[in-house]
Amino acid sequence: MAANLSDSSSGLGSSIPAVEVPEVVISRLPQYVRTLTQLLDAGVEVTNSQQLGAQLQVTPAQIRKDLSYFGRFGKQGRGYRVRRLLTELKQILGLDSEWNVAVVGVGRLGNAILNYPGFNPDGFHLVAAFDNNPNNVGREVGGVSVQPMSVMAETVAARDITIAIVAVPSAHTQSVIDQLVECGVRAILNYAPINAQVPAGVRVRSIDPVLALQSMTYYLTEPERQSNGLHPAG
Amino acid sequence: MAANLSDSSSGLGSSIPAVEVPEVVISRLPQYVRTLTQLLDAGVEVTNSQQLGAQLQVTPAQIRKDLSYFGRFGKQGRGYRVRRLLTELKQILGLDSEWNVAVVGVGRLGNAILNYPGFNPDGFHLVAAFDNNPNNVGREVGGVSVQPMSVMAETVAARDITIAIVAVPSAHTQSVIDQLVECGVRAILNYAPINAQVPAGVRVRSIDPVLALQSMTYYLTEPERQSNGLHPAG
DNA sequence: GACTGTGAAAAGTTTCACAGCT
DNA sequence: AGCTGTGAAACTTTTCACAGTC
Numbered sequence: 086m087a088a089n090l091s092d093s094s095s096g097l098g099s100s101i102p103a104v105e106v107p108e109v110v111i112s113r114l115p116q117y118v119r120t121l122t123q124l125l126d127a128g129v130e131v132t133n134s135q136q137l138g139a140q141l142q143v144t145p146a147q148i149r150k151d152l153s154y155f156g157r158f159g160k161q162g163r164g165y166r167v168r169r170l171l172t173e174l175k176q177i178l179g180l181d182s183e184w185n186v187a188v189v190g191v192g193r194l195g196n197a198i199l200n201y202p203g204f205n206p207d208g209f210h211l212v213a214a215f216d217n218n219p220n221n222v223g224r225e226v227g228g229v230s231v232q233p234m235s236v237m238a239e240t241v242a243a244r245d246i247t248i249a250i251v252a253v254p255s256a257h258t259q260s261v262i263d264q265l266v267e268c269g270v271r272a273i274l275n276y277a278p279i280n281a282q283v284p285a286g287v288r289v290r291s292i293d294p295v296l297a298l299q300s301m302t303y304y305l306t307e308p309e310r311q312s313n314g315l316h317p318a319g
Numbered sequence: 320m321a322a323n324l325s326d327s328s329s330g331l332g333s334s335i336p337a338v339e340v341p342e343v344v345i346s347r348l349p350q351y352v353r354t355l356t357q358l359l360d361a362g363v364e365v366t367n368s369q370q371l372g373a374q375l376q377v378t379p380a381q382i383r384k385d386l387s388y389f390g391r392f393g394k395q396g397r398g399y400r401v402r403r404l405l406t407e408l409k410q411i412l413g414l415d416s417e418w419n420v421a422v423v424g425v426g427r428l429g430n431a432i433l434n435y436p437g438f439n440p441d442g443f444h445l446v447a448a449f450d451n452n453p454n455n456v457g458r459e460v461g462g463v464s465v466q467p468m469s470v471m472a473e474t475v476a477a478r479d480i481t482i483a484i485v486a487v488p489s490a491h492t493q494s495v496i497d498q499l500v501e502c503g504v505r506a507i508l509n510y511a512p513i514n515a516q517v518p519a520g521v522r523v524r525s526i527d528p529v530l531a532l533q534s535m536t537y538y539l540t541e542p543e544r545q546s547n548g549l550h551p552a553g
Numbered sequence: 554g555a556c557t558g559t560g561a562a563a564a565g566t567t568t569c570a571c572a573g574c575t
Numbered sequence: 576a577g578c579t580g581t582g583a584a585a586c587t588t589t590t591c592a593c594a595g596t597c
Contacts, residue, residue: 107566115533119512133578141514145578146568153580161579162575179536186532197431198528203512207529247539248532272535274528278437280354280375288538290531294432294508295441297524298420298482299349301506302413304522305481341588367556379556380590387558395557395596557596564589574579 106154113151114178116141121171133164180208185246187213187270189261190253191221191231194276198250199227209248213240217257234264241268252276262289340388347385348412350375355405367398417442419480421504423495424487425450425458425465428510432484433461443482447474451491468498475502482506489513496523 120140124132134145141148152158152170155177159165175181186209188195199211214231216222224231232240240246249270253261258277265273266287275281275291283289304310354374358366368379375382386392386404389411393399409415420443422429433445448465450456458465466474474480483504487495492511499507500521509515509525517523538544 109566111537112534114537115530116514118533119530120514135578142516144568146570147566149578149580150567157580159579160575161573162577164578177537178533179540180533182536182540184532184536184539193431193434197427200427203529204532207533209529209532248535250528271539272532274531274535278353280350282376288535290535292526292528292531294484294526295437295443296349296353297508297526298418298438298443298506299352299412299414299441300346301482301508301522301524302416302418303345303348303411305418305505306413306416343588369556378590380592381588383556383558384589391558393557396555397597398556555597557594559594560592562589562591564587566585566587568585569583570581572579572581575577 104154110151110154111178113141113143114174117148117151118171118174118178118180121167121174124167125171129167131164132167132170133159137165183208183210184248185210185212185244186248186250187211187215187237187241187244187246187265188229188250188252189215189234189237189265190251191216191218191224191226192252192254195252196226198252198276199229201227211250212244213246215240217253234261237264238268241265241270246270248272248274250274250276255279338388344385344388345412347375347377348408351382351385352405352408352412352414355401355408358401359405363401365398366401366404367393370398414442417444418482419444419446419478420482420484421445421447421449421471421475421478421480421499422463422484422486423449423468423471423499424485425452425455425460426486426488429486430460432486432510433463435461445484446478447480449474451487468495471498472502475499475504480504482508484508484510486510 117137120137121132134148137148138145156173158170158173186204188199188211191199191214195214195216199214204211211227211229214226214229215234215237216231217234221231222233247270249265251258251261251265251273255277258275258279259281262273262275262281262283266283271286272288273281273283275289278293278295281289281291351371354371355366368382371382372379390407392404392407420438422433422445425433425448429448429450433448438445445461445463448460448463449468449471450465451468455465456467481504483499483506485492485495485499485507489511492509492513493515496507496509496515496517500517505520506522507515507517509523512527512529515523515525
């Protein structure tokens, strides 16, 4: 493997991979970050691929392989220093920066999102909220003043917003996403149960509890469909 | 490929696959179901792998291959009858049955879940709610009366509950999941940002917006990391 | 002519197994 | 002795391409 051109042995190297990193690897890194954060909070200073694998229910080899895309963060015979690895992974994922996020749609769900305290500790700042409904415009929700959709372009530019959370009814979601993309937003977290279409270069993830339930019922029906014993807690 | 032993040409065959169906395939079926439902609602009677693929942003070959694990649902030269394919896929996923679901944790999030109207149309019935807090016990939320955790085993058995939605604080989540598993629940939708551990035979899916955001920021950082142009709207 | 269903090829991902450092 | 980092092997998943049916 053509490992890596960056000098990551010189502490916190910026780890620019020489080889395209598989998307599935990137999707696992946030889980590694979370587990390492827990270990750090628990006062653990050194860990290893075995321990991380047990926590994450992933093989130790996979963890080592995943990390090898970005550099050499461990020490043979010893393992990984938790704080160092955590810092590196956060940097790789861009979690050493702060991200300004807009919420579109301030109905029941949008309200809950704006009041949810879980985003800020992770560097995601909900700095703007938009809604079409004049009854909502001007209200203060979760410390943010709700603006009309018409000022979205200005606000997104002014506040350097690159990420949006969309919580509008399904029927309006695609149109809202189109507008956001038009404004320069490049990552979207969609809460509507639709298949959002975005141009290349823009990312979408969807939060869809019904889809999650539906992908489990298959295994609850008679024919012994337990498949593997491992639990891809997606 | 050793296709399929079931006689699925004789309409709505129960499609017991001879070969273990890959988990990724199962995870895509609910999306097919959703798209087919939309087509049906739009009055479309016949579709094909090309059209479905365009909607779902998946190659037509993948759709045909996925379906081939369960039977032959199309007609060469014509495509798929929307209603027929939808019925078959729902049956495969177990969505032709109704599922009784318990919600554990009736805080802000649990409340929102119990009031969310999106589960029922899809055959998931929130029939019980549990909470440890005496202030919540006895309250009526989303048409369900909140019960103490102590009666969980009884209620789960009495109401034939196989699925649970867990919306309790992270610190209590694993313990609640253990109790649910003990009660015989075999599928869990977890809203806490933890790595839930369950025994083989039990499924977990997690709803974790922060993880979703964190898996996108990588692509928002300078080095041109757009990777593919396709958008795995996870 | 159009489109499915499917073996076979290609691509992607995981696991193995071991050299090499601590 | 213990554990990483990594080529190579094994396995999985996707895509191709075309025979067969409508």
